[in-house]
Amino acid sequence: MYFVTGGSFNGKSKWVKVHFNLNSTDTTWISLFNRERIHLEDIDFSKSVIVIEGLEYGIRSSILNNDPEIRKSLTTLMQFLKQWEEEEPDRKVIWIGSEIGKGIVPMDKLSREWRDMTGWVYQDLAEMSQKVWLVWYGLATSLKR
Template sequence: MHFVTGGAFHGKAKWVMKTYSASRNMEGWFNLYEAECPETDQFETSLVVLEGMEQLVKKVVQENKKGTREVLQKKLQSWLEWESDVRGRRLVLIGTDIGKGIVPMEEENRRWRDVSGWFFQDTAMAAERVNIVWYGLEQTIK
């Protein structure tokens, strides 16, 4: 699994497209800003890109008052199992870092920010490769 994070509109998706010779309109690219996060049985290609991980976190926070981290850890585990089941599969997760800046006043938005940070930590620990993209510049951290 490959996790790519960084600021909003900093070039994460563009970098992934270049790195994997992929495009947003390819069959295995899922934009979580526009659609629900698919289950692994909907992955029909060997390269799957999930763009907008923070949107998945937001949905989980809205649907669960407690246990959000556990729900997301189960999702992460299912992705890792899907990737390891067949040689050559690659899952790329793209998530915008929403943890910098002013802490939101609204409780739900604070929970979203906190849970995103925890989920991104869990994702980074589980990933084989982690890259940060800021201002179009990539930095490998794992």
């Protein structure tokens, strides 16, 4: 599994497409910008690459819907996708999530919960991923090899 993070609108998706040489015929691209969860039936497992972007918005939507099991549900999904990826050498699972905190503590409770949960989920994802990159202004820095 791979994890790409960095600032909003800093070129993460473009970098992923170029770095992994992705095309639409072999890639399932799932956006969480306008949805809460990923359902397994939404994933085309016949393709060798799964990209999930907007993870921070999926987390935010779950918080807004009072989901008490956000982290557990995402960890279970990550573990499932990691196992799927490891079954075949050509398979890849790539997660893209924007950095939303940078150490700034928001004033309102919802924003604090969102920042905290996103940080915890990103820690889980970074631990499970074999490689992690930070992308700023279209330039990637490897954080984990």
